[in-house]
Amino acid sequence: MAFSSCLKCYPLSLPHSINYHPSPLSFSQKPTSNSFISFASTQHHDQVTAPSPVSNSTPPTTLSQLPSDFTPKQLLDTLRRQTDESSALRIFEWASKQSSFTPSSAIYEEILRKLGKKPTSNSFISFASTQHHDQVTAPSPVSNSTPPTTLSQLPSDFTPKQLLDTLRRQTDESSALRIFEWASKQSSFTPSSAIYEEILRKLGKVGSFESMRSVLEEMKLAGCEISTGTFLIFIMSYAEFELYDEIVGVVEMMENEFGLKPDTHFCNFLLNVLVDGNKLKLVETMHSSMVSRGIKPDVSTFNVLIKALCKAHQIRPAILMMEEMPNYGLSPDEKTFTTLMQGYIEEGVSRNSVTYNSLIDGLCKSRRMEEASQLMDQMIMEGLKPDKFTYNSLLTYFCRDGDIKKAADIVQSMTSNGCEPDIVTYGTLIGGLCRAGRIEVASRLLRTVQMKGMVPTPPAYNPVIQALFKRKRAKEGMMLFREMMEKGDPPDAVTYKIVFRGLCNGGGPIGEAVDFVVEMMEKGFVPQFSSFILLAEGLCALAMEDTLIKLVDMVMEKAGFSDSEVSMIRGFLKIRKFQDALATLGDILDSRNPRKAYR
Numbered sequence: 001m002a003f004s005s006c007l008k009c010y011p012l013s014l015p016h017s018i019n020y021h022p023s024p025l026s027f028s029q030k031p032t033s034n035s036f037i038s039f040a041s042t043q044h045h046d047q048v049t050a051p052s053p054v055s056n057s058t059p060p061t062t063l064s065q066l067p068s069d070f071t072p073k074q075l076l077d078t079l080r081r082q083t084d085e086s087s088a089l090r091i092f093e094w095a096s097k098q099s100s101f102t103p104s105s106a107i108y109e110e111i112l113r114k115l116g117k118k119p120t121s122n123s124f125i126s127f128a129s130t131q132h133h134d135q136v137t138a139p140s141p142v143s144n145s146t147p148p149t150t151l152s153q154l155p156s157d158f159t160p161k162q163l164l165d166t167l168r169r170q171t172d173e174s175s176a177l178r179i180f181e182w183a184s185k186q187s188s189f190t191p192s193s194a195i196y197e198e199i200l201r202k203l204g205k206v207g208s209f210e211s212m213r214s215v216l217e218e219m220k221l222a223g224c225e226i227s228t229g230t231f232l233i234f235i236m237s238y239a240e241f242e243l244y245d246e247i248v249g250v251v252e253m254m255e256n257e258f259g260l261k262p263d264t265h266f267c268n269f270l271l272n273v274l275v276d277g278n279k280l281k282l283v284e285t286m287h288s289s290m291v292s293r294g295i296k297p298d299v300s301t302f303n304v305l306i307k308a309l310c311k312a313h314q315i316r317p318a319i320l321m322m323e324e325m326p327n328y329g330l331s332p333d334e335k336t337f338t339t340l341m342q343g344y345i346e347e348g349v350s351r352n353s354v355t356y357n358s359l360i361d362g363l364c365k366s367r368r369m370e371e372a373s374q375l376m377d378q379m380i381m382e383g384l385k386p387d388k389f390t391y392n393s394l395l396t397y398f399c400r401d402g403d404i405k406k407a408a409d410i411v412q413s414m415t416s417n418g419c420e421p422d423i424v425t426y427g428t429l430i431g432g433l434c435r436a437g438r439i440e441v442a443s444r445l446l447r448t449v450q451m452k453g454m455v456p457t458p459p460a461y462n463p464v465i466q467a468l469f470k471r472k473r474a475k476e477g478m479m480l481f482r483e484m485m486e487k488g489d490p491p492d493a494v495t496y497k498i499v500f501r502g503l504c505n506g507g508g509p510i511g512e513a514v515d516f517v518v519e520m521m522e523k524g525f526v527p528q529f530s531s532f533i534l535l536a537e538g539l540c541a542l543a544m545e546d547t548l549i550k551l552v553d554m555v556m557e558k559a560g561f562s563d564s565e566v567s568m569i570r571g572f573l574k575i576r577k578f579q580d581a582l583a584t585l586g587d588i589l590d591s592r593n594p595r596k597a598y599r
Helices: 002-009 035-042 072-081 085-096 105-117 123-130 160-169 173-184 193-205 209-221 228-240 244-258 264-276 280-292 299-311 315-328 334-346 353-365 369-381 388-400 404-416 423-435 439-451 458-470 474-487 493-507 510-522 529-541 545-559 563-574 578-592
Strands: none
Touching: 072 085, 072 105, 085 105, 105 209, 160 173, 160 193, 173 193, 193 209, 193 228, 209 228, 228 244, 228 264, 244 264, 244 280, 264 280, 264 299, 280 299, 299 315, 299 334, 315 334, 315 353, 334 353, 353 369, 353 388, 369 388, 388 404, 388 423, 404 423, 423 439, 423 458, 439 458, 458 474, 458 493, 474 493, 493 510, 493 529, 510 529, 510 545, 529 545, 529 578, 545 563, 545 578, 563 578
């Protein structure tokens, strides 16, 4: 796909390789009712055992880099780095005795996870059943009828909005869990997606991912709607703890466990999180996944990918990515250009003519001429002189827009500023003149190019040849084509397409069209079927079927048809079913050269 071309040709390279192994999330272990709440309300920590005594003030040797005023996140990250349960327990015991220790369910879950991987002497059961911490849990069990003290203002007949507002006011996940547990036992409780998602946010904030999975399963069992927005909470939470491989796994969880397909907005959010985390290899992975799923990009998608390329110090590919946007019916916005300019600055590249030309060209292709003109003025103010690339970008826009006066002014300004127009400039202007119906002026300009000693290229000849055929001046068109073969650059595929279509549309005797298509194929060009069918119909109308059969054989040979395809078409021709033969020929040619659409 064209959308992938920039990333394929210019892969996002990092200083160190990153091995990506998708790790889809699983709900194979279904929690019991309120299991995540029970865990938070029963854990104790005063009986943790370690192989050897640990001082209250001296951290284990593996933690010499952990400050005494560590944050919960620093402790959690350190626990996750341990490869055995004994090290994790020693670290936890030392940390729990420090004044800076703030317990959370995420920390306890990590300890249990370590013990569960390699239980020794019933350590897993012992820890899970005996650890407690007064600051994590409520000092006493919560009854069904009495709300926690922090909820004394919440009536027993609370509304879903009152419960949601109360949950949002909580500053820690433990309080939110206690409130939710109490509320879920009341007769007025009505489960909703918003309430469950608020619990997910609270748990995600402290990295309590196992509990998040349990809540999601409870949410599913409660019949609440689970949307892509629900999984964005997982992505934000994993990003907070820099668990980027798990972020990629969220997409698989969505699809495999919940049957949800990521949309463009979801993918943009995910890509942006990965780019902000500088996980550019994963950006490649997710971009490829997005393309393979057929998810259409929007402006935000391109902006994120451009930002990724700039972060990878690949400014030129970033510009190419921007230039590809019009192929999808999209135009760069202010953020696109801001990102590119920021990329130049961070790369330490001073804004030179190349920088300005790239941005001006992108603005012109996006039809943002006012900004392009302003950027050109800024370029001049900074002492940089516009060159032929600058002027040609502006000229191309005005010619395509049919504004020949402004196009001529650009050429005049170009000349007066000492920048000599080149063949690209003249070819662009000739095309603009032909589109505006000023074919005689275009023809004279073509002669001027030759008098200046320049060799006209197909982009200079093609517009004039096409204009002549459209005006039924086929003889002049053919003369110019022959002149091009003698004096100019060789005709290209577009040239042959123009001439062949002109001849097939009544631009001359049918024999001339037959001779030309033979010449065309001898030069290595396969005729376009939409024109060939016109010639075929004319041959059939004149009872020249034998000539048609020979031409069809030539087309099949030049296009490299398979033996089975050739046999099928020849079979139709043999029994004189020319319409079926031509329809099959057209289907095969079109399948090999599909019309450009979203790619």
